[in-house]
Amino acid sequence: MNREVWVVGAGLAGCEAAWQLALRGIRVRLFEMRPEKMTPAHRTGLFAELVCSNSLRGAALENAVGLLKEELRRLNSVIMSMADRHRVEAGGALAVDRWRFAEGVTQKITEHPLITVVHEELTAIPPGQPAIIATGPLTSESLADWIRAKTGQAYLYFYDAAAPIVTRESLNEEVVFAASRYGKGEAAYLNCPLNREEYEHFWQELKDAECFEGHLPEEKTIFFEGCMPVEVLAARGRDTLRYGPMKPVGITDPKGNRPYAVVQLRPENREGTLYNLVGFQTHLKRGEQERVFRMIPGLEKAEFVRYGMIHRNTYINSPRLLEATLAWRDTPGLFVAGQITGVEGYVESTAAGLVAGVNLARFVQGKDLLVFPQTTAVGALLHYIATAEPEHFQPMNVNFGLFPALTAKVRPKFRRYQALAARALRDLNSFLALNP
Numbered sequence: 001m002n003r004e005v006w007v008v009g010a011g012l013a014g015c016e017a018a019w020q021l022a023l024r025g026i027r028v029r030l031f032e033m034r035p036e037k038m039t040p041a042h043r044t045g046l047f048a049e050l051v052c053s054n055s056l057r058g059a060a061l062e063n064a065v066g067l068l069k070e071e072l073r074r075l076n077s078v079i080m081s082m083a084d085r086h087r088v089e090a091g092g093a094l095a096v097d098r099w100r101f102a103e104g105v106t107q108k109i110t111e112h113p114l115i116t117v118v119h120e121e122l123t124a125i126p127p128g129q130p131a132i133i134a135t136g137p138l139t140s141e142s143l144a145d146w147i148r149a150k151t152g153q154a155y156l157y158f159y160d161a162a163a164p165i166v167t168r169e170s171l172n173e174e175v176v177f178a179a180s181r182y183g184k185g186e187a188a189y190l191n192c193p194l195n196r197e198e199y200e201h202f203w204q205e206l207k208d209a210e211c212f213e214g215h216l217p218e219e220k221t222i223f224f225e226g227c228m229p230v231e232v233l234a235a236r237g238r239d240t241l242r243y244g245p246m247k248p249v250g251i252t253d254p255k256g257n258r259p260y261a262v263v264q265l266r267p268e269n270r271e272g273t274l275y276n277l278v279g280f281q282t283h284l285k286r287g288e289q290e291r292v293f294r295m296i297p298g299l300e301k302a303e304f305v306r307y308g309m310i311h312r313n314t315y316i317n318s319p320r321l322l323e324a325t326l327a328w329r330d331t332p333g334l335f336v337a338g339q340i341t342g343v344e345g346y347v348e349s350t351a352a353g354l355v356a357g358v359n360l361a362r363f364v365q366g367k368d369l370l371v372f373p374q375t376t377a378v379g380a381l382l383h384y385i386a387t388a389e390p391e392h393f394q395p396m397n398v399n400f401g402l403f404p405a406l407t408a409k410v411r412p413k414f415r416r417y418q419a420l421a422a423r424a425l426r427d428l429n430s431f432l433a434l435n436p
């Protein structure tokens, strides 16, 4: 069987997916609505247009996104080969000449004899059509309606109002304590207690901190009550936070005292290596998030693996809907890739495109689908996507907190990251030897 498959969206994920399919001899119809219909952020009709920064972030292997890039190179990524070809000087980061990069990707894709490009907005996937949805954070309204009808309203999100995520190992264990409100259920939450003086100082600094100038004008209109930025709450009054995300009721510290205010941390992954600051979705600049949130007792040395943010972002509740192969659970032949799966960032979206492309090719060829080892950056990221706690699922950048721990303790952190990267590349090579 070698029927034509569809890929919807010629962004980073869609181009990578189409390329991987074509590499495996599969005929692809690639739908891209631009330039006929533009998104609020894209400027051209070029494929793989980078809508904001021209940086694909850190290049070194001791950086999880650097490792992810190296894995993608080993997996014959067209996006990585074009990024390396059109690299511009950017210190420790891999930045690209965005127009040459996008032109390079567009040319590679359009010239491939197995890929047919259709400049059209797709509004639905016909039943039984093998396809990958890779329409990104700015998925068109009509296709979003179709996805909403398929998933149910509750499983499709339009805005990302995300709280920062910190690593467990960076918390001050002498200060934070595990406790649930009124002692109910398992004490999965960690708590950072503040006395009155600490709270008032924190409140003052938060209220006066500098906010990020957003990408999209509509961001200003999205602050509905359920995901109000923490700094907006702070601006309402001295005690608003104490009656909101920092309320101390029902929480006592290990000595039996009730703090004046509390910041709760909720586990972000099953392994309990990452925690998010509950209710701390924020629009503060990254430097300001570090400065102000490290004033919270217990977070003095917090390592931020994802900063809080608020922006337009269409994504599905992947833990409820997708496998780590990126296959839609109850629809054989339908895959999802890119930022719409809940991965966050250019390189992560590319990785999701690559895996969806590989697996759709295998589906069409009647082969078993591949789940990448969790010890690799690709595998760790997709493991998170498929198994995160669905109730609080939020988009994620790749980071070493998602990886299974090493068998032996390695310090300092820099050496540990080197060891994790070495293990990842070793395991990827073995995996590829078994699954050519």
Ligand SMILES: Cc1cc2nc3c(=O)[nH]c(=O)nc-3n(C[C@H](O)[C@H](O)[C@H](O)COP(=O)(O)OP(=O)(O)OC[C@H]3O[C@@H](n4cnc5c(N)ncnc54)[C@H](O)[C@@H]3O)c2cc1C
Pocket (backbone or CB within 6 Å): 008, 009, 010, 011, 012, 013, 014, 031, 032, 033, 034, 038, 039, 041, 042, 048, 049, 050, 051, 052, 053, 054, 120, 121, 122, 123, 134, 135, 136, 137, 138, 139, 140, 143, 215, 216, 311, 312, 337, 338, 339, 340, 344, 345, 346, 347, 349, 350
């Ligand atoms: C404003 C903004 C700024 C961002 N800044 C950064 C940043 O600086 N760094 C970073 O790493 N990430 C950033 N991101 C996230 C970034 O969008 C993703 O990392 C990446 O572009 C996602 O790749 P993708 O292929 O999933 O989606 P995209 O690259 O957006 O590609 C999706 C494609 O699908 C097309 N499409 C949509 N709907 C349809 C349809 N119905 N039919 C046909 N085609 C359709 C779109 O035109 C688009 O070309 C930003 C996102 C936004 C919205």
